Amino acid sequence: MSLLLVSLDITVLNVALPAMGRELGGGVSGMQWALDAYTLVLAALLMVAGSTADRLGRRRVFMTGLVVFSLGSLLCSLAPSQEALVAFRVVQAVGGSMLNPVAMSIITNTFTEPAERARAIGVWGAVVGLSMASGPLVGGLLVGSVGWRAVFWINLPVGLAALLLTLRFVPESRAPRARRFDPVGQLLVAVLFGSLTYAIIEAPHAPAARVVPVACVAAAALIGLLWHEPRRAEPLIDLRFFRSAPFSGATVIAVCAFSALSGFLFLSTLHLQEVRGLDPLHAGLWMLPMAVPTFVLAPLAGRIVADRGPRVPLLVAGTAMAAAGIVFAGFPGAGDAALVTGYALFGVGFGMVNAPITNTAVSGMPRAQAGVAAAVASTSRQLGATLGVAVTGAVLAHGLGPSSQAQTQAQATAMASRPAWWIVAGCGLAVLAVGALTTGRRAEATAARTADLLDHDKVAA
Incomplete structure (x- = not known):
């Protein structure tokens, strides 16, 4: 439920961006900051939130995160200006930083057998597909009927339900020896x-x-x-982890894959509403071809990783995400069939990439280090999400600057978006290349050597 809360917030908000921009102002950069203020703070605090939970108690920190996130959502719905919205998104992010790292720590320490853990991570990751399926539809319906402020209201019942379920089912736990604050x-x-x-x-x-x-x-x-x-x-970050090729690869892949995702969602929202002129609800419906394969393939990717390793899912993910970017970049005026194809391809790619990232990051690591490795992977995801919006938005803004007066706003946005779509395609190619280079027997041997080094240093200490 914590993953649903965080990922639903992102997909719902993307649909609401144009309406928020019209009411609060701020242009493209204002929309970028509405997204990046959240992911930026989240990325910066994930590591310290995980170690704090180990020290003070995972359930206690997790529940605090639910309360703070829900409070931030309420404040966002009341924001009187763009600046206030950004500030309240920061409050949301402080709460969000206490959620998923703790949840992942519970998963990695509960499911200790590698194949079982891979399947569990696949099921957990399928929630992202659920948020993609429901978020744009719910967001479009709320924006079209009530207004953009309503997209933050849906976090309140989900947050309350998660809080009550945590009280009922999640026992308190701490690390035997918490890491010192850095x-x-x-x-x-x-x-x-x-x-x-x-x-x-x-x-x-x-x-x-x-x-x-x-x-x-x-x-x-x-x-x-x-x-x-x-x-x-x-x-805070043990740089020796990066001696493991799978860990280094998972970190780079996480940045590239989530850069592609956040850039894809940001550009899609503008394409559907600003270029095609669709209302928020119909824009949300157009994202279903992306959401369905993500939801279906995420648990399948977990099973493939468990049975055959991460190589095949990563190669499929990189190829599909790159192809989706090429469809949008190479055929800006393409018809409905090409649009559906592009969304479906990206859904296939993203559905296959999430489970291999986390599983590859923690594979081969000592159990005591698995939580830290997972936290680095989570931080890389959020950093990628931040950079994806920042870079694609900056390229879009640069292209809109010198647009001809003879062009309509829709034409100008379509032409300015093309270089940004090529960036999305490039991120997919990077996932493909890094996935090929950092999986296999030689890569696994570097992970084993790194684990031996970490275990040896722990014994010596």
Whole structure:
């Protein structure tokens, strides 16, 4: 239910973006910040939220997250301005950061047998498909009948139900030995993500004198993180994890796949409502060909990973996502059949990619490190979601800047979107290439060596 809460919020909000933009203003960058304020804060806090849950109790932190997320949703529905909406999305993200990492920690520690865990992650990931199926429809119906503010109301009953079920069924648990808090590492991660996202979103319309220093801050934060983390006994991010080819591959694939997803949803919303002129409900209906294969294939991908490993699902995912981007980029004026094909292809790709990411990230890791590895994978997902909206939105905004006066708004948006669709296709190709390179026997051998190194260091300590 926590995954449904978070993923439903994203899919519902995408359908509401044009209506929110018309009422609150802010243009393309305003819509970008409405999405990225959430995913950015979520990415920055996921690691510390997971370690806090290990220390204070997973159920306690999980329930706190449900309350804060629901409160943030209520505040978002009351937002009087674009700035207030962004601030309340931050409140939502603080609560959201306490949900899925804790849920994943429960799964990885409950289902200890690899094949069983892969199947469980597949079922868990199918909820994303459910949110894709229901989110655009529910969002379109609410926006068309009540208004965009209603899309935040649906989080309240789901949050309340999840809270009551947690009280009833989830026992309290803690890690035998919680990791120490790394305030410097946490600050550097937040500065890196925040400054990088700001520089990308504001680059098309802000002066260089304002963007370049922020980009330099992002570079300095990255250098500081690479210098600081290896010097801590218990770092926020153990850089030795990246000696494992499957773990490194899962991290890169997560960034690329979720960049493709967030960019795809962002561009689709504008294409359907601004270019095709559809109302929110019909725009939501058009996303069903994407939602159905995602829902059906996510648990199937989990079973394939359990039986045959992650290679086949990743290759299928990368190929399908790249093909979907090419359909939209190469045929901007294509008819309904091409549109359905593009959505279905992307649904196949995303349905196959989620289970391999988490399973590959934690495979071969010592059980004590599985939660941390899963948290890094979750952080990579959210970073990818942030960058996808930031980059595709920036490319779109840049293309809209010099558009001809003779063009209609729909024509200008369609032409400006084409380079952004190629970026989505490129992300799919990256999933394909990295999936091919970081799976197989040689890659698994690097994971085994990394696990041995981590176990040896733990024994020595």
